[in-house]
Amino acid sequence: MKLKIIVITILAVLAASLQAQEVWSLSKCVDYAVQNNITVQKMALQTDYQKLNLNTSQWSFVPNLNAGLGQNFSFGRATGNDNITTSQSLASTNFNVSTSMPLFSGLRITNQVASDKLNLQAAIEDLNKAKEDLTLNVTAYYLNILYNKELVNITQEQVKLSEEQVKNTQALVESGKKSESELYENKAQLANDQQTYIEASNALKLAILDLCQAINYTDIANFDVAAIDTKSLLETLDLSLVSPQDAYAKSLSLRPAIKASENRIESSKKDLKVAQSAYYPQLDLQAGYSTGYFHSFQLNNVGFGQQLKDNSSEAVALSLSIPIFNRLASVNRVKQARIGILNQELELENTKQVLLKEIQTAYYNALAAREKYTAAGKTSEASRISFEFEQLKYNGGKSTPFDFNNAKTRLEKSLAQEAQAKFEFIFRTKIFDFYNGKELTF
Numbered sequence: 001m002k003l004k005i006i007v008i009t010i011l012a013v014l015a016a017s018l019q020a021q022e023v024w025s026l027s028k029c030v031d032y033a034v035q036n037n038i039t040v041q042k043m044a045l046q047t048d049y050q051k052l053n054l055n056t057s058q059w060s061f062v063p064n065l066n067a068g069l070g071q072n073f074s075f076g077r078a079t080g081n082d083n084i085t086t087s088q089s090l091a092s093t094n095f096n097v098s099t100s101m102p103l104f105s106g107l108r109i110t111n112q113v114a115s116d117k118l119n120l121q122a123a124i125e126d127l128n129k130a131k132e133d134l135t136l137n138v139t140a141y142y143l144n145i146l147y148n149k150e151l152v153n154i155t156q157e158q159v160k161l162s163e164e165q166v167k168n169t170q171a172l173v174e175s176g177k178k179s180e181s182e183l184y185e186n187k188a189q190l191a192n193d194q195q196t197y198i199e200a201s202n203a204l205k206l207a208i209l210d211l212c213q214a215i216n217y218t219d220i221a222n223f224d225v226a227a228i229d230t231k232s233l234l235e236t237l238d239l240s241l242v243s244p245q246d247a248y249a250k251s252l253s254l255r256p257a258i259k260a261s262e263n264r265i266e267s268s269k270k271d272l273k274v275a276q277s278a279y280y281p282q283l284d285l286q287a288g289y290s291t292g293y294f295h296s297f298q299l300n301n302v303g304f305g306q307q308l309k310d311n312s313s314e315a316v317a318l319s320l321s322i323p324i325f326n327r328l329a330s331v332n333r334v335k336q337a338r339i340g341i342l343n344q345e346l347e348l349e350n351t352k353q354v355l356l357k358e359i360q361t362a363y364y365n366a367l368a369a370r371e372k373y374t375a376a377g378k379t380s381e382a383s384r385i386s387f388e389f390e391q392l393k394y395n396g397g398k399s400t401p402f403d404f405n406n407a408k409t410r411l412e413k414s415l416a417q418e419a420q421a422k423f424e425f426i427f428r429t430k431i432f433d434f435y436n437g438k439e440l441t442f
Contacts, residue, residue, distance in 0.1 A: 022224075023224045023225060023226040024223065024224065024225050024226065025225075025226045026138070026139060026142050026225075026226075026440070026441065026442060027441065029138050029142060029211065029215055029225070030134070030135050030138050030139075030440075032215050032216075032217060033134050033135075033138050033214060033215035033216070034131055034134060036215065036216040036217075037130075037134055037215070037216065038216075039130050039134070040127070040130050040131060040134060043123070043126055043127040043130045044127055046123050046126065046127075047120070047123045047124055047126075047127055049123075050116065050119050050120040050122075050123040051120060053116045053119065053120075054113070054116040054117055054119075054120050056116075057109065057112045057113045057115075057116045058113055060102070060109045060112070060113075061101075061102075061109060062101070063099045063100065063101035063285075064099060064100060064101070065097070065098075065099045066097070066098050066099070067095075067096070067097045067098075068094070068095070068096045068097075068098075069093075069094070069095055069096075070093070070094040071091070071092075071093050071094075072091070072092045072093075072094070073089075073090070073091050074088075074089070074090045074091075074092070075089050088296050088297070088298050088299070089296070089297040089298065090294060090295070090296050090297070091294070091295040091297075092292055092293065092294045092295070093292055093293045094290065094291075094292040095290065095291050095292065095308075096288060096289065096290035096291075097288065097289045097290075098286070098287065098288035098289075099286070099287050099288070100284050100285065100286040100287070100319075101284065101285050102282065102283070102284050103283040103284060103285050103318075104280075104281070104282065104283040105277060105280075105282050105283075106276070106277030106278070106279065106280030106281075106282065107273065107277055108274050108277035108278075111270045111271075111273040111274045111277065112270070112274050114270045115267045115270035115271050115274065118263045118264070118266045118267035118270065119263070119264070119267050121259075121260075121263045122259075122260040122261075122263040122264045122267065123260075125256040125257070125259040125260035125263065126256070126260050127256075128256035129255075129256040129257050129260065132256060132434075134214075135440055136431065136434070136440070137214055138211070138214055138215060139427065139430065139440050140427060141207070141210050141211035141214050142211060142225055143423050143426060143427050144207045144210065144211075144423075145204065145207045145208055145211060145225050146225065146227065146228065146230075146423060147207075147419060147420060147422075147423040148200065148203050148204040148207045149204060149227075150419040150423075151200045151203065151204070151416055151419060152197070152200045152201055152204050154200075154412060154415045154416055154419065155193065155196045155197040155199075155200045155412070156197055158193045158196070158197070158408065158412045159190070159193045159194055159197050161193075161408060162186065162189050162190035162193045162194075162408075163190060165186050165189075165190075165404070166183070166186045166187055166190050168395065169182055169183045169186045169401075170183060177397065178397075182400075182401045185401040185402070185405070186401055186405075189401075189405045189408070193412075196412075208220060208223055208224075208225075211223075211225070228442040229442075230422060230423075230426065233426060233442060234422070234425075234426070237370075237425065237426065237429045242436060243363075244356075244359050244360045244363040246436070247359050247363070247432065247435050247436040248355065248356050248359050248435075250435075250436055250437050251355055251359060251435050251436070251437070252352070252355075254437050255355060255435075257351050257354075257355065258348070258351055258352065258355065261344065261347050261348035261351045262348060264344045264347070264348075265341065265344040265345055265348060267344075268337065268340045268341040268343075268344045269341055271337050271340060272334065272337035272338060272340075272341060274337075275330070275333040275334045275336070275337040276334055276337075278323060278326075278329075278330035278333065278334075279323060279330060280323075281320055281321060281322045281323070282320070282321045283318065283319070283320050283321075284318070284319045284320075284321075285316075285317075285318060285319075286315075286316070286317045286318070286319055287314075287315065287316045287317070288314070288315050289312065289313070289314050289315075290312070290313050291307075291308045291309075291311045291312040291313065292307070292308075292311045293307045293308060293311070294307065294311075355435075358435065359432070359435045362428065362431045362432040362435055363432055365428045365431075365432075366425070366428040366429045366431070366432045368428075369421065369424045369425040369427075369428040369429070370425050370429070372421045372424070372425070373418070373421040373422055373424070373425040375421075376414070376417045376418040376420075376421040376422075377418055377421075379414045379417065379418070380411070380414040380415050380417070380418040382414075383407075383410045383411040383413075383414040383415075384411055384414075386407055386410065386411070387407045387408055387410070387411040390403060390404050390407035390408075391404065391407075426442075430442075
């Protein structure tokens with residue numbers, strides 16, 4: 001029975017460990033970041049705020065409804081419900097209900113609703129841009145982890161080579177074919193490689209920390225990311241490069257920042273019409289009902305219900321307000337609205353210029369990264385061949401530990417440079433693909 005409990009406990013611990021070590025894909029990281037990022041959450045709240053503004057303006061078409069209740073006590077001369085003023089102590093209660101609705105307001109409400117709709121769309125695009133910026137950041141951190149993982153593998157292989165070399169040299173020293181000085185040199189190289197491996201491992205931990213902080217994930221110790229098929233990915237990256245002009249033309253209809261600016265321009269135009277509506281007369285329909293109850297402390301009083309019936313009053317009215325002069329307030333608001341349009345048009349032009357510069361930078365960065373990766377590949381291949389020859393020479397007793405370790409160091413450096421160039425090429429090309437309307441996936 002005890003053995004069964006122990007087995008169940010071990011299996012439960014293993015299951016929990018496996019679950020905790022679940023790797024994260026890029027899409028999962030992005031989704032988690034979007035759900036937990038403060039900036040994105042604030043943008044979402046701004047969207048909700050604009051929705052409420054729109055809802056408020058839409059309800060402006062509907063009649064309002066107000067009710068009132070008043071209580072008054074009079075001592076001395078007072079006017080009763082018969083409209084006769086006498087010396088008496090009197091209590092009166094008044095009830096009223098009123099409503100009004102705009103019949104014509106110079107299309108102010110219509111244009112305000114249209115403006116609020118456009119502001120809501122702009123807020124939604126701002127939210128989309130915040131998500132895009134976050135996606136780019138998460139992608140960069142994600143690839144940085146993969147790059148540091150590859151560095152760890154490279155340095156680990158170097159440690160294995162050094163360990164093998166120390167083992168071989170030890171055997172040769174024992175057989176009298178190598179001096180002990182060469183053994184110590186190889187051991188020193190092994191210690192150096194082990195230190196490099198530790199540094200690479202620490203860099204990987206920091207890269208994981210950066211991504212976890214970027215997505216606001218706290219269980220850093222059990223966090224890992226999924227590997228990507230870089231070989232297949234690299235075979236398709238060159239085909240995705242198009243001209244910056246073509247990518248810019250496509251981005252104009254896709255980028256949220258452009259859409260947000262365009263919506264704000266149209267909203268500003270509606271705001272101008274809202275301001276101009278102050279030039280027109282405003283016609284309102286009004287209706288009301290009132291009644292009251294009077295109680296004299298010296299006289300006999302009619303019953304409460306009868307008084308409410310006798311004192312009731314209903315009214316329906318049309319109210320026309322004609323603007324003549326309001327100290328230039330309307331004129332200046334119209335001028336301010338025109339300035340607002342010009343300002344939003346400048347914002348759109350600036351956004352377009354920034355977008356074009358970003359696309360041009362992304363394009364030439366991708367080209368430079370491709371050339372760097374190609375050159376790094378050639379360098380690492382040459383270093384590999386050079387090391388293999390040097391290894392054969394050293395094992396044959398025709399080379400020194402210095403030459404062998406020097407060739408090995410060059411190989412490690414070239415492999416690290418190739419790995420760095422590879423992931424930079426992937427990231428730079430994916431960014432340009434993103435501007436060209438493609439999704440950031442691997």
